Amino acid sequence: MEPSRPSLADLAIRDVAVIEHVGGERAFRRRLMELGLVPGTRVELVGIAPLGDPLELLVRGSSLSIRKTDASVIRVGLAPMAAPEKAAGGAGLEPAAARGES
């Protein structure tokens, strides 16, 4: 795991990001990808449970919840306004990211 790359666990609420790579154990990543979290997919962090874990994500119009430790192996890039492309994966994410359209 490369700590310098931002992961889903680094997002702030309402941040939108694009998945670059889903890591983790095979059964887990396979299930996540089957649920639509494939590279290139837009993900929004909708909320965090009151006790700090798990996270609530919006993916392809449906809501999914995973734990922070699991989210930390999902590498993301910042979502550009339009086409999902590889975004600069440098330092932290600015929460000024694209807000949901439509």
Place this chain on the structure above:
Amino acid sequence: MLLLGNPNVGKTSLFNRLTGERAHIGNYPGITVEERWGRLDLGGTPARLVDLPGAYSLSARSPEEQIALHSALGLDGQPRADLAVLVLDAGQLARNLYLLLELVELEVPLVVAVNMIDEARDNPPSPAAITQHFGVRAVATDARHGTGIAELTRAIGDELRRPTTGRVSIAYPPALLDDARHVAGALPAAWRKDAARDLSLALWALGSVDDDDELVHVPAGVRTACAEVRTRAAGRDLDEERIVPRYAAIDAALPKLHARVERHPPKRKASERVDRVLLHPVAGFAVFLVLMLIVFQALFSWSDPAISLIEDGMAALSDILTGVMPAGLLRDLLVEGVIGGVGNVIVFLPQIVLLFLFIGLLEDSGYMSRVAFLMDRVLKGIGLHGRAFVPMLSGFACAVPAVLATRTMERQRDRLLTMLVIPLMTCSARLPVYTLVIAALFPPSKVFGWMPVQGLLMVGMYVFSIVTTLLVALVLGRTVVKAHRLPLILELPPYRMPSLGVTLRTLVERASVFLREAGTVILACTIVLWALLAFPREPAPAPAPGTAAAEVVPAPAPAIEDSYAGRLGKAIEPVFAPLGFDWKLDVGIIGAFAAREVFVSTLGLVYGVGDTDENAEPLRDKIRAETADGKPRYTPLVGLSLMVFFAIACQCMSTLAVVKRETKSYRWPAFLFAYMSVLAYAASFIVYQGGKILGFGP
């Protein structure tokens, strides 16, 4: 025919609409998964519709997940389905289409129900477009309100006469197709059909077979081929190569199926507004506490009138029988054994009905997922699923409905672990025992001048049981029911108005399964326990009228110390002596196996105060007055040891009966009984012997 679909797409409502009559509950051959099916009337020709467990995809790692594939294709003992009815959520098409692609690839004859069409009315997907794009018949339905059911039934009838399989084109990378061909070459004859389907089945195997999966009946050749592919494809990402092209195909199709593709549908936005309150750190937990309090209160108190009614009814029934039948063995068997046993079974119904009513409403409205979301942080530390919360809470009222409620968890491992610790919660049947012991053996004095000792002890027993439950869950979760690390993937479905119809139907189903399967075991155990106390017979038993029926204790029969139970109690006295118990308490413990509160009435018989309850002074006086070597026989230390024993020991045949029903095996109830008994013995031993060493008297 099969009914499949993702979880939370209204599959159960649709099943009920299609089949009308009561569902049948059976078991899949060879595995411990419940099969639910009903009959569907297609204008004269009845068809069998099997309701499969909700699934996001066909790929599997456990036997339960494998059912869908095996029944769709007719592999390994499962009859091949003539047709699969796939239920899609009209509002979440993107994710739902994944399962459609898999089924079409595997050439399963298909009818698609685009369900909950009412929720997507501002941007409804077009069934005609789905038919055009994927080549399968699609019908828009709204199972809640019954819209589209007639059309769906007609479509099913048509497709059964001349089944069609759909078409998809997915651009898999050539390397993956090479790998799939390698695996396809290893497929056994029974799995083969045509080149295209063989390839799809090979892709399924590549996605499911692992070194450490729990799949059954996967041919060794297929396993080897998959392992070979994994070795030679080192560095490539086979799962990504398989899944990404499928989502590419879905993304390409979506604009043709919808007026517009929404990233954030209105239904979701509405749900998020509700969640802002219900998942709020303060308001959310306040609502949560109130709701859980209502559930608990209902199980604990609201069920009381109904329970009393059942007990009174049973007592009246046995009075009548006692009146009309001549005294004798047959009458005793009927009154004490059979009526008592039936009473022991149906006395659980009020709590089961109430709990399933609440669970149905919580589940159906979408709130149950929020409970899991809120509580996951607390429960994950001890290896339990967030959804275990409601069953665990119910365990404070009674373990029997609580064990049945573990069904709300999808994974067998989660269910099992929860089931194994629920009986440790302080259920209401322990309270009469605690009340009796505390009142009889502990002084009504206060500590620190204001805190009543007796109340403190009662609270202490609750705390003790919670701590024990958590510790045992922690240990069992890492040893006996260890699993792969299980990441949580929880869907938070949009809030919906719960449908009372579905809830009531589930409730009736669960209650009748309980009566039929667990009830018979409980009845049989009650009769055995009755016999233990009623035999050997004395020459001329004198009937004692007015004996309450719900108790297994016979009124006349032998003097209790001469009965088999009494003899057994005396025989095991040396075993329990290190805990501070004498044979009289041992007999009570034997009687308590029917239900813990029976301890009190059994002790009443032992002490010759007749039928009694925990608040009766005579029994308390007798217990206090019991002496050994001139000193009181039962010290507070013995009382504490006894309560600790009751807190942990599995003194409840009904719990064992439902665990047997829910796990479909004798192994788990046997394990439950064994671990709880050993733990109870050890804990009481430590309390009593430790207390003696510390000088708290014998």
